[in-house]
Amino acid sequence: MSTLRTVNHQDVEPKNKLDKFFKISQRGSTLGTEIRGGLATFLAMSYIIVLNPLVLSGADGSGQTLGISAVAAATALIAAVITLLMGLWANHPFGLAAGLGVNALLAITIATTPDLTWPEVMGLVVVAGLVMVLLVLTGFRTAVFRAVPDAIKTGIVVGIGFFITLIGLVNAGFVRRLPDEAGTTVPLGLGIGGELSGWPILVFVIGLALTAILVVRQVRGAILIGIVVSTILANILEGVFHIGPSVDDAGNVNPEGWSLVAPAMPGWNAPDLSLLGNVSLGAFSSIGSIAAALLVFAILLSVFFDAMGTSVGLAREAGNVDDVGNIPNLDRVLLVDAIGVTAGGAGSASSTQIFVESGTGIGEGARTGFASLITGVLFLAAMFLTPLIYLVPFEAVAPALVIVGFMMVSQVRQIDWNDVGAAIPAFITFALMPFTYSIVNGIGAGIIAYAVIRTGQGRGREVHPLLWVVAIAFVFYFGMGVFQNMLGL
Template sequence: MSSRTASSPAAPPGHPRPPAPASGLDRFFRISARGSTVGQEMRGGLATFLAMSYIIVLNPLVLSGADAHGDVLGVPRVAAVTAIVAGVATIVMGVWARHPFALAAGLGINAFVAITVATTPGMTWPDVMGLVVLAGLVMVVLVATGFRTAVFNAVPEALKTAIVVGIGLFIALIGLVNAGFVRRLPDAAGTTVPVGLGTGGELAGWPVLVFIVGLAVTAILVIRGTRGAILIGIVVATVLANILEAVFHIGPSVAADGTVNPLGWSLVAPSVPDWAAPDLSLLGHVSLFGAFDTLGGLMASLLVFAILLSVFFDAMGTSVGLAREAGTVEPDGTIPDLNRVLMVDALAVTAGGGASGSANQIFVESGTGIGEGARTGLASVVTGLLFLLAMFLTPLIHLVPFEAVAPALVVVGFMMCAQVTRIDWSDWGAALPAFLTFILMPFTYSIANGIGAGMIAYAVIRAGQGRAREVHPLLWLVAAAFVVFFGMGVVRGILGLA
């Protein structure tokens, strides 16, 4: 891969040509070539970690239920493996693929894993984690054979742009929901409307104020071009949150005893809990083919397929969006070292299952570090080292509530959505699938769902226009796979497996 120059998107127009590499570190990570500095990479890596660190707290809560034998993974153990797998995978991404993409346990997959254990008779945690490992191994093969990259190249430009915009909307929605600014609300009939403003249709509570202040500070600093704007916004919001918690003792939205406080912090209250040594006993606690013995080959294979399709396209879509935002996409539309990026992601899925922490994936919150200036793998190395450090300093993570990092996600979402102007809206055959792609990501809370709907729509509409030859054969194959994916419930019913 040739090194990038000052004319690439990584360096804003009008800026001088980047200086020659000043050190071996600079040459290895191509820091100057991508228009960055070591300071930017450090700030970006820290910003990404702060935006993602909640996963060390949230992943154990998602995977906290008991399996068929009554076994529980345990919050401390899951927190430890969540941190170590995220740390190692992110460092590998930085050193080998050299992109500012961080990885951690994917929220969509961990919820799927938890639901599978809770609702499938006989399934144990080692069994379901074995399915995740198998899906990861299949992905490794698909990347090694070039199939995954070929699918990426078969996606039309309009859908690639829509993926970027969709991820921007998705990131912004995550920020708004994490801050309690957007919530599900009951209507007059006692049912629910999809979303609403704040609590009971009104903005209330100190945590929401922290979000609003943080958003205002971050937006003003970004617009003014202040160096370190996003990180400064997170720090200001964090300091305010800790002061408010110390004075008013607000507490979390759901206490340890189950008490609900609608005006509380969305996950944990800013605090410094007692220190505990990391427990890594879950590493290797997996049964590779246990689910096949429990459920039978067909049902277990369908579950592997569901996991595979989700992680396959989540990574592809996320890497497109982040690379475009970082300005590391080549003039011909390709992403440097894409195969390495996808291989690290596939290995992270496998490792996450093998550690009983669920599949690890590229996180959309990496956009926070990119918004702070990260352009190279050095930022990922910083993020990864902070995850490893977090195994031993987990209490410090509790100092930064969701509400403090949510403003950064909203601002980064705005930056990514700005690419919507690249879509040719006069070509309805491409524009409508693009619209479905970016609108369904936030509305279904899934990147894969948006990509699937867009690909199916693109293939069907082009065929209806009499332009089926414009659809790449691989796109037809992927569209067919998504039809099966979306109709999984029907398929299970037909086969008597529901």
């Protein structure tokens, strides 16, 4: 099995105080590379400022809404603050923003609970975040992190690579759900009705080809160049052909439109920060303590392992691990993530977590927290300059995600396929992530499979006790609906 790739150069003399603080030279990077990486990560993540308000735009159990402009401002501000904290304190090139998995859980499942208001929903997120902080401070979360076998950790990296590739393909409209003759849906298909059509698809294809060629030719700034060129092309095409979004404000569908953001420069509005602190712990009385605790457990388990999996994948891709795969400042990384969960709930922006799209900046060469500093400052500016976000459509960023996915999937060679008892759980881990569109599902299924298979092999002693605790927790997580029905909730 191949050794872990690291980029640390302990004998490199720092050039200045900034270089010494962020260990830029020591990690084999340069200031210019970090700036490009931070910009690339921001461009890859910036869509969340537009998408998160749309996901959280529905009414709660009392018929109230959060307000799109307020959620957008809160999303940008909290992403900026937590990403800056990650860069300055934990020194990793990880961008953080509202997690798509959790915000969908809040909007589709939790917020629709009768009599439950949005402030109470966000209160549940705050409670989950505070529990997370406690688990990090007690060392439990780090201990669980270290108890996960290497094969599963590598499976997580590969799974995130497939997942990020699928995100890129779906965001670009290159891969879509296709209806069959019976009117149901088959998993995924190519383009519209099995055919590729529309100017946005052309932007994606040209961007992917350009980025791939630049990466193969080892051109410095390849990924960022690909994003910028694709963005310029998208804006030219929109200006000439007036393509519009795939779904406009009136709900009209345009299959050949831009996936979410049609390149445009809308008017400026001052940021609306009215949602900050608008939370309540009333859920424990309005729906009962047991029901509220179950919802907190669902949120907690999701954010607990999402950050673990994402940080493993990104740190390994950056080479920021030691010879046995440990991540430097891991406690700080996990604590910043836990603070992000709490802050996201307190700001009504949903749980703020490490983004897999940070791999775009890492693919550009980012290795330190200085890249996160750039990303955080740009998020802060975006709160005031949101029109600039609308210049970059999904189709311009998607090629970068596909290329970064390739880079991460290439680590599959680190799995020892001769050790079938570990290889099968690793395979389950990385297979389920894209197929279920969830990092947490892949981790949970992989851990359960590892514990069961090792026991079946007569090698149960190799399963760390904490891993059994995690496996049992995931059994409850996957069977949440069953347990709720049993309790009549």
